[in-house]
Amino acid sequence: MNRVKKILGAAGRAILSFLKYKKHLYFPPLFFLILAGVVIGAAVFIYSKFIEEEYTPVEMEFEKDSYDFTGQTIVLDPGHGGKDPGATSVSDINEAQIVYNIADKLRNRLEESGAEVILTREEGQFVSLDDRKKEGDLFISLHSDAMDDPSITGFTTYYAYPNQKEFAASLNASLDEYSFFHNRGNREYGYQVIWQLDYPAALIELGYLSNRFDDHTITEAAYQDRMTEAILRGIDNYLN
Structure with missing residues (x-):
């Protein structure tokens, strides 16, 4: 010692x-x-x-319109789901949950407006691309992308055939009015969920979860309400 x-x-x-x-x-x-x-x-x-x-929350107040979609069958396709969470956001809320939230808001507003609404999946459910093929008058597939480059931002609408272009363009124009993101345009691309349909259909990439501003904004319930209103306006403009 x-x-x-x-x-x-x-x-x-x-x-x-x-x-x-x-x-x-x-x-x-x-x-x-x-x-x-x-x-x-x-x-x-x-x-x-x-x-x-x-990234202080942006003022998102807007006036909600009323619509009449009586007689229309509208198919809403929340991308991914279940074992397929889709893109992961910066804030750890996955794509599947974000787009389901918006689809659920859309379903409620559309049904209030007299439309028959079909969802290709429910919350937490996995459905194959083949099984997302549903018959209706209009089809909208909702997604939010992610990229390796975090500077990429914006929303995009896609169509697969010429007879889908006008509907996708109407959605793009209304999103341009309501969205806080850069408009990346209305583009032709053969995503299976719209390629396998022969009626007006569109796939919307609502934003990039790999971008901090997009992610921060699109995960806000108020902004999801705003996107719901934009899509409703796009549907109404197309039908009328």
Whole structure:
């Protein structure tokens, strides 16, 4: 035990001697380490403050219109679901849940407007692409994408055939009026859920969950209400 005490005592004296007489060896790197810590801390604070201010919820008040869709059968296809969560958002809310929330809001508003509504899946349910083929008058597939590049933002509407183009364009125009995102256009692409249909159908990419602004906005219930209204307006403009 005495030997251990002697060793510890000698080590302590050596450390104190080093700290006292060798300041020129450890002061410069210590100074730069402290300075680096201060700079990093300041950068984190400024970045956090910037993000907080940039993504403060945007005022989303808008006037809800009433519609009459009596006699229309409208198929709503919330993308993914169940074992297929789709894209994961920055805030950890997956695509399947986001688009289901919007589809459910749409279903309620459409039924209030007299339409018959068919959902291709319910919450948490997985349905194959083949089984999403349903007969109706109009078909809308809802998605929210993600990319490796987090700077990519915006919404896009897609159609597969010429007889679907006008409907997709009407949805695109109304989304352009209501959305806070960049309009990436109305494009032709053969996604299976619309390719396998022979009546007016469109697939909507509502935003990019890999983009902080898109993600922060599209996960807000108020913005989902706004997208619901945009789609209702697009349907109404197309039918009338």
